[in-house]
Amino acid sequence: MNTINRAVAMPRGMTCHYSQCARRLYTSIAGLLLLGVSGEAFSACEPISYIAIQSATTGAQTISAPLAAGVRIGTFTANSSNIEVFRTICTSSMWMRAAKAPVSTWNGYSVYPTGVTGIGYAVEVADYNAASYTKLTTPQTGAGQSYYRDNYFGGLGVKSRIYLVTTAPLGSGVYNIPAQVVALTRALNRDVTSIDASPSASSNLQLSAFQLTVRNTTCDLAAGDVSRTIVLDTLKRADFIDKAAGLKDFEITANCTDTSSVTFSFTGTPAPIDGWRFANTGTAANIGLWFYSRIGGDVITITPNTGNYQRTVNVVNGKAVLPVGMGYFKLTNNPISSGTLVSTVTVNITYQ
Known part of the structure; x- marks a missing residue:
């Protein structure tokens, strides 16, 4: 007696002969x-x-x-x-x-x-x-x-x-x-x-x-932080033992309703020599603005626009409080000239 093997249709990617085939059983479920x-x-x-x-x-x-x-x-x-x-x-x-x-x-x-x-x-x-x-x-x-x-x-x-x-x-x-x-x-x-x-x-x-x-979730910067000027102390060249000097700590606060966390994003013009600092538009040469966060006591540089420019904090009792600080920063080993430091940092908030 002659045996005839007939090919039959199977799900894509599978082939077999009639005497060997069993209908493919699909078993996995993805999604709900x-x-x-x-x-x-x-x-x-x-x-x-x-x-x-x-x-x-x-x-x-x-x-x-x-x-x-x-x-x-x-x-x-x-x-x-x-x-x-x-x-x-x-x-x-x-x-x-x-x-x-x-x-x-x-x-x-x-x-x-x-x-x-x-x-x-x-x-x-x-x-x-x-x-x-x-x-x-x-x-x-x-x-x-x-x-x-x-x-x-x-x-x-x-x-x-x-x-x-x-x-x-x-x-x-x-x-x-x-x-x-x-x-x-x-x-x-x-x-x-x-x-x-x-x-x-x-x-x-x-x-x-x-x-x-x-x-109806909302979050707004505290009134005093919408437009705020931080005045640094006047320094002498001798005060620059290291590159940073004249540091001043403060906080930025957002008042929130029905939210769990706030992300603060900072933008500004980077210093031309050191992109980790904010540019000085005042008259002193070789000086930039160092801006940093102090979450949990850790001092970490906040960069302008990209990289390390965002910080997220939890909302506690309707407030998101970001501890930060600013100071002078000597950009190179060249001497600092007399003059002023003027720099602008812009903050935007998003929340969830």
């Missing part, structure tokens, strides 16, 4: 995915669905207010990774269609309503092997969008991202986003021209319910 499984028998060239619902899920979220319209406020993923969402036995395509009509646009995406005033979502979907995503831009009617088309047949995975986007200015408060289907995804034969073609297999992309808290 709730699985609803359906099983159907194969029929000629008919795709089947293994996952009825791909659900992007998250816990409670907290962000800062106020927010203008058109701002991304969160990203959620439903990533099937190596889990089969669909299986086909003919050359295949995958399609998607929105569950709702769009209400605005954002960065080339259509934005769809969540049912909560001021908050919408944008969607992008891809085959799990793809490097790039396809943006969902169509309404809930029409032919839909194809995001995958190939001669391949076998197991197909799907990965998706859902972006929460403000559709109107958003103030402080608690917003309860209900669970909802955001898009329909389908596997079909390769050469179809519509998501409604037949035969097909379907899987819904769903955003899980969650609570969004928008806090």
Whole structure:
């Protein structure tokens, strides 16, 4: 008796013969995915669905207010990774269609309503092997969008991202986003021209319910630090035993509400000879301004604009206090000429 070995279609990257094959079992899950499984028998060239619902899920979220319209406020993923969402036995395509009509646009995406005033979502979907995503831009009617088309047949995975986007200015408060289907995804034969073609297999992309808290966080420099002049003592050349002299310590304070930390960023003109110091616009030659922080008692140089120019401190009892200091700094071994030291340091704060 003659033995005939027939090649069969397997998931991409796998080959075997009919007598050796077992259907590949996808086991790893990447992302937060709730699985609803359906099983159907194969029929000629008919795709089947293994996952009825791909659900992007998250816990409670907290962000800062106020927010203008058109701002991304969160990203959620439903990533099937190596889990089969669909299986086909003919050359295949995958399609998607929105569950709702769009209400605005954002960065080339259509934005769809969540049912909560001021908050919408944008969607992008891809085959799990793809490097790039396809943006969902169509309404809930029409032919839909194809995001995958190939001669391949076998197991197909799907990965998706859902972006929460403000559709109107958003103030402080608690917003309860209900669970909802955001898009329909389908596997079909390769050469179809519509998501409604037949035969097909379907899987819904769903955003899980969650609570969004928008806090009215603020942080401002203390009134005395908004525009402040630090006057250094007058020195003689003999006072420069080392390169630094005439040091004066002080603090910069930010008053904050509902924040945990503040980052102070410092900018200015670097000294032409020594980029670690701030330039002197006064009349004394060979002198720059040394600016430093004293967090935890450690004296560390703050440089202008880049490098070591930022310091982050925690907010305690509504205040973020940064201990700093300034002084004269001899830039080279050449003599210092008489004159003045005048230098400007600008501080900006960011907070969370």
